[in-house]
Amino acid sequence: MDPVIVVGAGPVGLTLALALARQEVPCVVLDETRGQDAPRAARSVVLREDTAALVERLAGAPLGQAGLRWSGWRSMRRKQVTGEVFFDETGNGAGTAAVSGARIASGARSGAGAAPGVAGNAEAAGAAPLHIAQHVLTGALRAAVAREPLVELATDSRLDTIEQEPTGVTAHTRGPNGTWWRGSHLVGCDGPRSTVRKLQDIRFPGRTAVERHAVAALRTELPRPAEAFLHRLPPWRTTGPSAGEIAARPLPGGVWRLDWLLPPGKDLVTPELLVARIRETLTGWTGETSPTYELLDTGVHTVHHRLARRWRAGRVFLAGDAAHLMGAFGTQGLDEGLRDADNLAWKLALNWHHGPHEALLDSYQSERRAAVAARLRAADQVLPLVRGGGLRSYVPGSSRGHDALLMDGHLGRGTLGTPGSYAGSPLAPPRFDTEAPVDTPAGAPVADVVVTAEDGSFVPLRDRLGRGALLVVLVAPGTVVWERRHWVSAGIMPRLAAAVTALPHPAELLVAESYPGAAPHTVLLVRPDGHLVTALSGVRPADLYAAAEATLGGPLPSGTRAEAGAEAGAR
Numbered sequence: 001m002d003p004v005i006v007v008g009a010g011p012v013g014l015t016l017a018l019a020l021a022r023q024e025v026p027c028v029v030l031d032e033t034r035g036q037d038a039p040r041a042a043r044s045v046v047l048r049e050d051t052a053a054l055v056e057r058l059a060g061a062p063l064g065q066a067g068l069r070w071s072g073w074r075s076m077r078r079k080q081v082t083g084e085v086f087f088d089e090t091g092n093g094a095g096t097a098a099v100s101g102a103r104i105a106s107g108a109r110s111g112a113g114a115a116p117g118v119a120g121n122a123e124a125a126g127a128a129p130l131h132i133a134q135h136v137l138t139g140a141l142r143a144a145v146a147r148e149p150l151v152e153l154a155t156d157s158r159l160d161t162i163e164q165e166p167t168g169v170t171a172h173t174r175g176p177n178g179t180w181w182r183g184s185h186l187v188g189c190d191g192p193r194s195t196v197r198k199l200q201d202i203r204f205p206g207r208t209a210v211e212r213h214a215v216a217a218l219r220t221e222l223p224r225p226a227e228a229f230l231h232r233l234p235p236w237r238t239t240g241p242s243a244g245e246i247a248a249r250p251l252p253g254g255v256w257r258l259d260w261l262l263p264p265g266k267d268l269v270t271p272e273l274l275v276a277r278i279r280e281t282l283t284g285w286t287g288e289t290s291p292t293y294e295l296l297d298t299g300v301h302t303v304h305h306r307l308a309r310r311w312r313a314g315r316v317f318l319a320g321d322a323a324h325l326m327g328a329f330g331t332q333g334l335d336e337g338l339r340d341a342d343n344l345a346w347k348l349a350l351n352w353h354h355g356p357h358e359a360l361l362d363s364y365q366s367e368r369r370a371a372v373a374a375r376l377r378a379a380d381q382v383l384p385l386v387r388g389g390g391l392r393s394y395v396p397g398s399s400r401g402h403d404a405l406l407m408d409g410h411l412g413r414g415t416l417g418t419p420g421s422y423a424g425s426p427l428a429p430p431r432f433d434t435e436a437p438v439d440t441p442a443g444a445p446v447a448d449v450v451v452t453a454e455d456g457s458f459v460p461l462r463d464r465l466g467r468g469a470l471l472v473v474l475v476a477p478g479t480v481v482w483e484r485r486h487w488v489s490a491g492i493m494p495r496l497a498a499a500v501t502a503l504p505h506p507a508e509l510l511v512a513e514s515y516p517g518a519a520p521h522t523v524l525l526v527r528p529d530g531h532l533v534t535a536l537s538g539v540r541p542a543d544l545y546a547a548a549e550a551t552l553g554g555p556l557p558s559g560t561r562a563e564a565g566a567e568a569g570a571r
Contacts, residue, residue: 045132
């Protein structure tokens, strides 16, 4: 069968190719460049816990040394800390304190460096985000692709033609290696100016220049070297709104990325203006009249909010920036692009192995477009509140609320940052009388608990994702103290194992000592991309089968590559 054609060799396209290869699906990646990205320290990305785990799993190596997991996050307004989050050394949240009115001492090393008293109630914090230069991330994915025999990377290949047929799709590229390519499906991961989207005549409406930021990457010493922060209305700011908000995000090696929010318009950001802003900012944070720094890279980052009308046109799909653009309030569009790849990969793989299953492919647009649209709507609703000023700025408590919204966007939580849920998906099963309550809503990403795999090893649940198989997780307290051979044939395990074997798609049976909010003997059904399908009370073979069948979009076609699909799902 023909490979899947992926257009674009950025992080989303390379992630999709690796995710397909992991499920035994060959693909070809059409790269219009010569196969490498120019180093740009000022072009960095922030990956949340789930997307960082996805990339590390596919790249086959941890990215902690290539990037930096923040030790904490602060939100500041003038000389006050309005919110602070601390993470432990492993990147998991150690605790959060909401700060109200805690004033930093003025003078040298005030602002960014002082350690204010903390008032407020502690709250749970998620895992630390991973901040990494985009060319470093892309390089790690390219290295993994080079080791993968099922992925062919075609450089100097610029797409100019797409032709669809009932049995496949043909693409033509121009360049030194211009030729025709034949594939089962084609996915456009070719960025905001997507050729794939234009060739399919898909509209890309939205808002232009929602925000503009002057950006600088520099090597310098700041207090709390691994802690990111957002400083609003710094007390040393110059006249005008251009210095009203500064985001500071650390990278490895003492490098910082600083973003200054610019006023609306197209005013030119000159090198002299940017250097003056750097010196003013560093002086304000450190108290040094002549701060020492090494300027590595600069740029202007313009945020657009756009959403493609369609994400599927027959055998052609869109993903990443080709399908959506976002980025206001610290939200990261790459996060959503990687989730696009994770969502689409297992559905394309199932079709490749089992044959056409249109309902499953249609669900990609239904799920992902709805999730991204919800985040864009939330940003559009928040924008006039946070950026509008006027009377709202003087309402008691409003500024603290705005700072909390911005923190949500930067940390990947709340309405601006939480990963989308697929509760309204066409793949959602009907409600069952046997459903059991857990802390994870149906359709949301599952918690990354430790599970016992079929070989008896203890692994994080996320390590079992992306293999094409469904996951069935039994919550069984006490099993962790016994070897698997002692309990695998006891209690409800034999009956559950038989039910898992009878499912309409390959599934892996895992056992967890506990799961947030779950009672003993709760059985969770999890999709290959880590979203919860349902949680059942005890072993319910009929309900488990019905939920699995709904997750696949209905009954699979019979007699079409089922054996190959089963083999891939078992890996």
